[in-house]
């Protein structure tokens with residue numbers, strides 16, 4: 001299992017690799033054409049693409065360019081964003097066909113003189129670049145993304161041995177990378193199984209199921225496995241791996257899914273063995 005230090009090193013390596021690739025391939029321009037998907041579903045508007053000429057500098061991000069177009073050319077462009085630093089997970093969209101965070105994608109790292117911005121696939125479309133995350137968050141909530149501990153003493157008035165959740169660093173190593181998820185939905189948008197089955201929880205929710213399953217403070221591992229082991233559940237994953245490729249935070253949901261599957265198969269085998277032994281004892 002990957003340690004905390006290894007996880008931090010991995011993220012640093014990813015950032016350095018990104019920066020290195022970026023420097024080598026940096027495309028400097030003074031302006032760019034933004035091609036933006038437009039449609040307001042609430043009033044049944046037909047989809048179209050609008051183009052905007054936007055001045056850019058070396059550090060201009062796609063979000064900066066969209067906000068420039070919104071401020072100076074067309075106030076009605078629908079965009080969702082908040083932190084502008086890859087933390088809130090609000091600004092996900094397809095940029096030149098790939099799910100990315102608009103605030104974390106610099107113009108200088110994109111090829112071509114026209115940059116196309118479209119809403120994320122696999123989410124119901126609302127307006128322009130804004131999609132509906134209700135189903136995505138419902139899948140996340142279904143996984144009970146919080147510690148369940150039947151032994152915990154929740155009486156805040158007294159400190160007992162059970163009112164603190166003690167963990168060793170190696171316990172944290174088991175789930176740390178999965179806790180970096182910002183719920184941006186890029187993995188969900190890239191998942192071919194979600195595209196075919198909206199009841200499939202998707203890589204984000206399954207990654208979080210593993211995150212809490214692997215947490216030594218949690219006492220409901222069996223219930224968590226039961227949650228994902230159903231008709232539209234974890235075994236629908238084809239292991240395309242696109243979820244992990246597009247994740248901007250270095251989370252590897254595909255790995256979480258495989259680890260969870262391993263536990264599930266282990267459980268099933270054990271249960272099968274117990275059932276066989278019971279059958280033999282009856283004979």
Ligand code: SF4
Nearest residue numbers: 181182184185187247
């Ligand atoms: S796993 Fe990565 S891509 Fe998926 S929601 Fe979390 S941060 Fe976004």
Ligand code: FES
Nearest residue numbers: 083084089091103
């Ligand atoms: S604006 Fe928060 S992640 Fe991009």
